Amino acid sequence: MTQSTEQPPKQKSLNPVPLKERMKVPRQHMLEQEPLLRAANFTEVNLGYSEELARREAQRCLECAKPVCTTDCPVGVKVKEFVQLIVAGDYLGAAAKIREDNVLPAITGRVCPQEDHCEGGCLMGKKVEPLGIGYLERFVADYEQRHLDISNLPKAPTTGKKVAIVGSGPSGLTAAGDLVQKGHQVHVFEALHEIGGVLVYGIPEFRLPKAIIRQQVDYMRAMGVEFETDVVVGRTVTIDELMNEEGYDAVFIGTGAGLPQFMGIPGEHLNGVYSANEFLTRINLMHAYEFPKYDEPMVDFRGKNVAVIGGGNTALDAIRSALRLGAGHAFILYRRSEAEMPARIEEVKHAKQEGIEFQVLAAPLEFLDDGKGWLAGARCQKMALGEPDASGRRRPVPIEGSEYEIPLAVAVIAIGTSANPIVQSTTPGLNTNKRNYIDADPLTQRTSRKGVFAGGDIVTGSATVILAMGAGRRAAKSINEYLTGSGTW
Amino acid sequence: MFKILEAEFLAPGIKRFVIEAPRIARKQKPGQFVILRLYEEGERIPITIEHSDPERGTIGIVVQSAGKTTNLLNSLKTGDSILDVVGPLGKPSHIDKFGTVVVMGGGVGTAMAYPTAVALKRAGNRVISIVGARTKELVILERELRETSDALMLTTDDGTYADKGFVTDKLRQLIENGTRIDLVLAIGPIPMMRAVAEMTRKERIRTIVSLNPIMIDGTGMCGGCRVLIDGKSEFACVDGPEFDAHRVDFSVLVQRNSMYRTAEQKSMEDFQRETKSQIESVRAQQTAACALQGELR
Numbered sequence: 001m002t003q004s005t006e007q008p009p010k011q012k013s014l015n016p017v018p019l020k021e022r023m024k025v026p027r028q029h030m031l032e033q034e035p036l037l038r039a040a041n042f043t044e045v046n047l048g049y050s051e052e053l054a055r056r057e058a059q060r061c062l063e064c065a066k067p068v069c070t071t072d073c074p075v076g077v078k079v080k081e082f083v084q085l086i087v088a089g090d091y092l093g094a095a096a097k098i099r100e101d102n103v104l105p106a107i108t109g110r111v112c113p114q115e116d117h118c119e120g121g122c123l124m125g126k127k128v129e130p131l132g133i134g135y136l137e138r139f140v141a142d143y144e145q146r147h148l149d150i151s152n153l154p155k156a157p158t159t160g161k162k163v164a165i166v167g168s169g170p171s172g173l174t175a176a177g178d179l180v181q182k183g184h185q186v187h188v189f190e191a192l193h194e195i196g197g198v199l200v201y202g203i204p205e206f207r208l209p210k211a212i213i214r215q216q217v218d219y220m221r222a223m224g225v226e227f228e229t230d231v232v233v234g235r236t237v238t239i240d241e242l243m244n245e246e247g248y249d250a251v252f253i254g255t256g257a258g259l260p261q262f263m264g265i266p267g268e269h270l271n272g273v274y275s276a277n278e279f280l281t282r283i284n285l286m287h288a289y290e291f292p293k294y295d296e297p298m299v300d301f302r303g304k305n306v307a308v309i310g311g312g313n314t315a316l317d318a319i320r321s322a323l324r325l326g327a328g329h330a331f332i333l334y335r336r337s338e339a340e341m342p343a344r345i346e347e348v349k350h351a352k353q354e355g356i357e358f359q360v361l362a363a364p365l366e367f368l369d370d371g372k373g374w375l376a377g378a379r380c381q382k383m384a385l386g387e388p389d390a391s392g393r394r395r396p397v398p399i400e401g402s403e404y405e406i407p408l409a410v411a412v413i414a415i416g417t418s419a420n421p422i423v424q425s426t427t428p429g430l431n432t433n434k435r436n437y438i439d440a441d442p443l444t445q446r447t448s449r450k451g452v453f454a455g456g457d458i459v460t461g462s463a464t465v466i467l468a469m470g471a472g473r474r475a476a477k478s479i480n481e482y483l484t485g486s487g488t489w
Numbered sequence: 490m491f492k493i494l495e496a497e498f499l500a501p502g503i504k505r506f507v508i509e510a511p512r513i514a515r516k517q518k519p520g521q522f523v524i525l526r527l528y529e530e531g532e533r534i535p536i537t538i539e540h541s542d543p544e545r546g547t548i549g550i551v552v553q554s555a556g557k558t559t560n561l562l563n564s565l566k567t568g569d570s571i572l573d574v575v576g577p578l579g580k581p582s583h584i585d586k587f588g589t590v591v592v593m594g595g596g597v598g599t600a601m602a603y604p605t606a607v608a609l610k611r612a613g614n615r616v617i618s619i620v621g622a623r624t625k626e627l628v629i630l631e632r633e634l635r636e637t638s639d640a641l642m643l644t645t646d647d648g649t650y651a652d653k654g655f656v657t658d659k660l661r662q663l664i665e666n667g668t669r670i671d672l673v674l675a676i677g678p679i680p681m682m683r684a685v686a687e688m689t690r691k692e693r694i695r696t697i698v699s700l701n702p703i704m705i706d707g708t709g710m711c712g713g714c715r716v717l718i719d720g721k722s723e724f725a726c727v728d729g730p731e732f733d734a735h736r737v738d739f740s741v742l743v744q745r746n747s748m749y750r751t752a753e754q755k756s757m758e759d760f761q762r763e764t765k766s767q768i769e770s771v772r773a774q775q776t777a778a779c780a781l782q783g784e785l786r
Contacts, residue, residue: 193526193572193573201710230573231575232578235576236516237516258709269717269722269741271745271747278705278713281705281706286533286705287530291752292759294532295531295558296705372744373747420710421727
């Protein structure tokens, strides 16, 4: 950042609420579906802000001289500026302001853990509730969706350079959006039949509706991004073929941390035991909850005991989905305590409102067979908290002699994922670490292969949508520099 | 959208398709499969690739009507399209010069064993093929396999064609005659593969089977296709689909494949009741998708 010696002229705030009054205005809550109602459907929990609520919330912004919200945002959204545009009633202007740094505002406005980023840094949060930045972003993005004509988006002059994006998840979409705005020809390859990666197969409709993803993707199409589904890079075509035979000047790998981890305990093969990836993919990508309109089936959950093992957002998505499929008793089984849970605060709150039970400090030792190959229950063990481990969270320590059994019809294992190996194993010279994640420079996202960049979960291991987007953004900047510069590596 | 260039019944309920899929055709190796989806509301099903023609940009698959999706697929004709075809997936068959290889195909599994038989023959092996079908009219690829094999043995369960009996009877004959067998490849219904595995286990003959568990993405992402190999979970889509038969837990495979039987039956019944309208709606989607594809270009 270059510092200007001249002081910018101090702008008069358009905000009608005097600065000292703003802390007194309570945070405006978003309308939600009633817990008991929504626990039985898959439509979105949050209903959004009205214009009035959005402006009232926007007026709370303290308009800090050095906004921490922006520096704490992995993609650097200019929060203060877009919020000021909401105050001024220029919602499309606010959307355009967000889009300068974030090509997926309707998605981040819904699934970003704001408490860890923008809202976590908000000065108001020290005294009262922080500014509802995520809610405002969502409002603006949804307003844009309804009011902006995307048929004639301005296009940058073409550079004649071609970039292949491998994977259409958050990092790939972000890189694609940034690169197309620089005038590069951008082609996104997706292995599945729908664009969106984890946004489509991992995050349920009640948190991120598919229509929202489709609209954001349509916007990117209108920007000039090309998409090709049903291509498993590494199998259908290799990175080398893309560069040597199909004329791509650079490749970004954003294939995500796709492989589900199992616990390695007896009985994991039983019918009724799922990985979170499979369970959520059936529901989200394949619409199993709409069987028989959709062909993909799901076991009957009605009235059954269902446990999800894990404490992250994926675990909560899974258990709340199980509840919506009619589970009689739906609970989280987590080996640490609630304080160590990595899930988003809002998801934990919503889950509790809906009647999800949290059994913490417990882990299964074995899944029990009903004698016919179906899950009948789990033998569990209680845990206590020990010293902090490598993640900084207190380590769970088994309590001897605390084993107990619980009856279960379905168990979903949501304890994390590992690197999908397909690209690594088919790209000679692409360096990986010992867990098989791709080695990439944390600033430039460059890999050991010239012209090949990587970012998101395939580099860092499982993280969040917004962190993957941050990596996509850095990669796009670095790819642009590579393509327009001397091309050295 | 993937255009169907040819579609012909090889036997009642068994249809062979040639599909335009240039990327897959270029990369396919024997033993690999594709996953396909017919329409928006459809499921994803894995099907072994029977052959590919890189120059023409086509792949061939052979499909046996079993549930709703395969019945619907087999209702499609030349000129229709398939919404999604992705692949080639899975590890290719291990091709080497083993010596004498017995390739066994049960029912439609014959079509899946065929490309590997060709590759094994090309690699310099002596290939003995054993093909079994329930009845005469279900015998497929007889001519092709005869051309590829040093010897071809045929059985039908009901004795309406060739010898009455099972493929395992022929395998036993070979073993009892003292034929030296270096490798057995068996592809077919689970009970057949299991019976072959039991027979060769005693004889210590290396045996490979191709497994067909329920699968969704086919890239290792969902873990739904996990099979128990030597007591440990492996994914058929990325670690297989071919496995050492003597290490496979077939009971778990049978049990996991039965997981959605009730739902599958319901889908099938609905389809049988509304066959015509379901096929029409699939065709309507194809037309719409083709138009959209043209528009995007």
